[in-house]
Amino acid sequence: MNQAIDAIRTFNRFFTRHVGAIDARFLDTDANLPEARLLFEIARLGPVLANVLQAELGLDRGYLSRMIARFEERGWVARDRLDSDARARPIRLTQAGQAAFEEIDGRQRDAVAHDLESLSATERDDLVQALTRARLLLDRQAPDAFTIRDARVGEVSQVAARQSVLYAESHSWGHGLEVVEAETTAAFLRNSDAERERCWVADLGGVMAGAVFLTDEGEGTARLRLLHVEPFARRRGIGDALVAGCLDFAREKGYRQVVLWTHTVLEAARRIYARNGFECIDTQVHHTFGEPVQGETWRVLL
Incomplete structure (x- = not known):
């Protein structure tokens, strides 16, 4: 058990450094990694309610509210009102927010592609299988068909x-x-x-x-x-x-x-x-x- 714990922690330390997870400017953009993840989910789900984002990301409600407020200050998101429920304020990306998302998403894809380019086809397949197996081992409820x-x-x-x-x-x-x-x-x-x-x-x-x-x-x-x-x-x-x-x-x-x-x-x-x-x-x-x-x-x- 101790050996397994040490192996996972060692990988976590490597990977957070490798992907810049603790950098103040993720991939040299105007967002950190939690903000980049939130931006991705708004782009994927939006217009979306804050409670849906909270459930999807598992974030503290106050922390999520502060991030959304920062997005509003940057002009990245806007809140609409529903005629059926005036209290509901769905969040969507603005044009500036969409541009910010596309920049971060493009840089992420380029960074991953750079990692994969150094691997042979067999090594890439080994990596994808290892990562998928790790995810499925840790998330037995994953909905993969x-x-x-x-x-x-x-x-x-x-x-x-x-x-x-x-x-x-x-x-x-x-x-x-x-x-x-x-x-x-x-x-x-x-x-x-x-x-x-x-x-x-x-x-x-x-x-x-x-x-x-x-x-x-x-x-x-x-x-x-x-x-x-x-x-x-x-x-x-x-x-x-x-x-x-x-x-x-x-x-x-x-x-x-x-x-x-x-x-x-x-x-x-x-x-x-x-x-x-x-x-x-x-x-x-x-x-x-x-x-x-x-x-x-x-x-x-x-």
Whole structure:
């Protein structure tokens, strides 16, 4: 915990200095960073009431009022009156305020572009994914919508790595599981038939939020494999969407049934399977992961 705290504080100190967050003149403009952020929200939402800005920014009411007053003195904003409510005074940018916003916004974009220009395409993608993952980890209520897409180069192997890490933490399943995961994904990469087998990834803001495989077992049977959803992405319906996508694909390709192997202790996954029509048809204790654990075979007829 102390190491994690120190790492976050170190990054915060670096980033506030890097973006000029404590400069009196943000990007050498007539605004500091809080004022630039407020100007951005007025441009995005305006005309907008002060209480909406307060909720959006999480600012103290008095502090917000003083900033708006400074904007009025500079001629950046004006307050209108609503015929329906004389007490409501929506805030909007004036022509001067719009010009100030465009100057600050342009300088911010240029500053970010300057940072990105020094990076390769892979490094830029790594940075965007890292920042998005950090935001989603710290804001579990972020409203980002997910999409389901085919796995890209490198992601099949990532699934094995992520599942191994997650199950090691949650159930202390170590290298035994990792071997199964690695062998499964390697066999898929080596032998998969793109017409009848797939790996799908749940994409949340450009970040892998989960994945699932469907493989051909022969004689009209498909196998659903390696379903997982990242902890930061749960309670969004991703698991159900991945399983439902597998079943739709299996029906389209003419499979008669889909089977899977799971474990009695994986209650959340079992609920997803049950909601999508699977039934447990067999149980058997094994020692593949070290300690004895009860495996289950589930099936759905299509």
